[in-house]
Amino acid sequence: xxxxxxxxxxxxxxxxxxxxxxxxxxxxxxxxxxxxxxxxxxxxxxxxxxxxxxxxxxxxxxxxxxxxxxxxxxxxxxxxxxxxxxxxxxxxxxxxxxxxxxxxxxxxxxxxxxxxxxxxxxxxxxxxxxxxxxxxxxxxxxxxxxxxxxxxxxxxxxxxxxxxxxxxxxxxxxxxxxxxxxxxxxxxxxxxxxxxxxxxxxxxxxxxxxxxxxxxxxxxxxxxxxxxxxxxxxxxxxxxxxxxxxxxxxxxxxxxxxxxxxxxxxxxxxxxxxxxxxxxxxxxxxxxxxxxxxxxxxxxxxxxxxxxxxxxxxxxxxxxxxxxxxxxxxxxxxxxxxxxxxxxxxxxxxxxxxxxxxxxxxxxxxxxxxxxx
Numbered sequence: 519x520x521x522x523x524x525x526x527x528x529x530x531x532x533x534x535x536x537x538x539x540x541x542x543x544x545x546x547x548x549x550x551x552x553x554x555x556x557x558x559x560x561x562x563x564x565x566x567x568x569x570x571x572x573x574x575x576x577x578x579x580x581x582x583x584x585x586x587x588x589x590x591x592x593x594x595x596x597x598x599x600x601x602x603x604x605x606x607x608x609x610x611x612x613x614x615x616x617x618x619x620x621x622x623x624x625x626x627x628x629x630x631x632x633x634x635x636x637x638x639x640x641x642x643x644x645x646x647x648x649x650x651x652x653x654x655x656x657x658x659x660x661x662x663x664x665x666x667x668x669x670x671x672x673x674x675x676x677x678x679x680x681x682x683x684x685x686x687x688x689x690x691x692x693x694x695x696x697x698x699x700x701x702x703x704x705x706x707x708x709x710x711x712x713x714x715x716x717x718x719x720x721x722x723x724x725x726x727x728x729x730x731x732x733x734x735x736x737x738x739x740x741x742x743x744x745x746x747x748x749x750x751x752x753x754x755x756x757x758x759x760x761x762x763x764x765x766x767x768x769x770x771x772x773x774x775x776x777x778x779x780x781x782x783x784x785x786x787x788x789x790x791x792x793x794x795x796x797x798x799x800x801x802x803x804x805x806x807x808x809x810x811x812x813x814x815x816x817x818x819x820x821x822x823x824x825x826x827x828x829x830x831x832x833x834x835x836x837x838x839x840x841x842x843x844x845x846x847x848x849x850x851x852x853x854x855x856x857x858x859x860x861x862x863x864x865x866x867x868x869x870x871x872x873x874x875x876x877x878x879x880x881x882x883x884x885x886x887x888x889x890x891x
Contacts, residue, residue: 561811561872562883566890568779569678570686575774576675578693578700581784581877585669586699587662595632597658602639633751649743655696655751656737663739665702671783671877672703674884679704679711679728686891689778690729692771694785694792696749698738700730718746719766731774733767759791768795775799775810782812783880787864796867808870813880816873817856823849 568574580590589597637651644650668676678688693700704711714723717736723729735749750759750767759768771792774780776799787793803809823845857873864871874880 558872562886563890565887569891572686573779575689575778575780576691577780577782579785583695583697583699587664594658598636601654652743652747660739668703670881674881676703692731694734696735696737731770771795772799776802780810800868810869811872812869814871816875817853819849819853822852
């Protein structure tokens with residue numbers, strides 16, 4: 519894809535350069551904007567085949583826990599920063615709260631750098647408490663959790679888990695979340711669903727248990743944390759994962775991505791370690807086929823139109839005759855272009871995309887898959 523095309527794609531982010539009417543026309547009329555070959559129904563049928571073959575793995579990201587009030591990455595770091603500031607200045611707790619809430623918004627620090635600082639803070643200030651960081655994360659993680667209900671998404675995931683040990687069944691679940699929301703959901707019905715959270719080296723499920731791999735660590739809401747509850751949050755944790763290619767977490771992901779067929783839910787595919795492992799698995803598999811699917815929300819045409827309009831008004835670099843081209847049509851074509859870019863990126867890892875207009879459609883999609891099994 520050329521530089522001009524990437525400039526158009528940048529409309530979905532915060533950077534734009536060299537946008538002109540001729541560039542828009544060129545790429546809107548080019549072959550870059552292709553029709554997606556398979557419908558969602560075709561993709562659902564394929565996933566159902568994976569389940570019947572007992573090859574299906576569900577992979578969950580942070581989006582799977584949003585409905586329960588768990589904090590996103592930035593909010594979690596803000597909560598941890600508040601704890602660290604309050605510990606350093608007990609005389610002015612109110613000021614510490616203001617600093618924590620505004621620091622991220624004003625300075626927008628790199629999240630990995632912020633997490634590294636926080637990790638070092640807890641290690642330095644509580645040297646005898648080896649799990650001080652993990653306990654602080656757990657306190658922040660569950661401070662506003664609402665687990666009185668089960669989300670529609672996890673209820674559908676639960677339906678795939680009801681028959682562990684029987685055929686056909688789900689192979690396993692991989693989650694990048696620390697929380698035990700999924701485990702609680704599996705326990706919230708009268709049907710017995712044997713499962714086993716695996717979050718450290720040497721842990722193994724029994725034959726009749728569904729393995730739930732917490733590959734970035736596991737912090738259950740209650741109970742004593744141990745050395746097996748270490749989490750990957752700060753930069754040094756990610757560096758360790760990069761360097762330890764034979765660690766249990768990396769090997770689990772590589773094996774599942776290579777030998778099984780995964781359905782990714784609530785993931786953005788921006789995590790560099792995930793991309794690296796998918797790349798390794800694809801190379802070991804040795805083909806360019808689609809072996810996994812990822813649910814992804816479509817880009818909003820109205821949002822793109824508003825952003826395009828604002829860019830045209832504010833930027834001196836953009837040459838655009840509003841009488842010559844319809845902004846609504848341009849916005850629609852830009853969305854197609856960005857989504858084709860997303861498709862090509864995912865396909866480079868052997869992953870196809872199941873597009874949805876809203877996140878509420880994901881549980882509906884999972885239900886459609888179940889009806890085809």
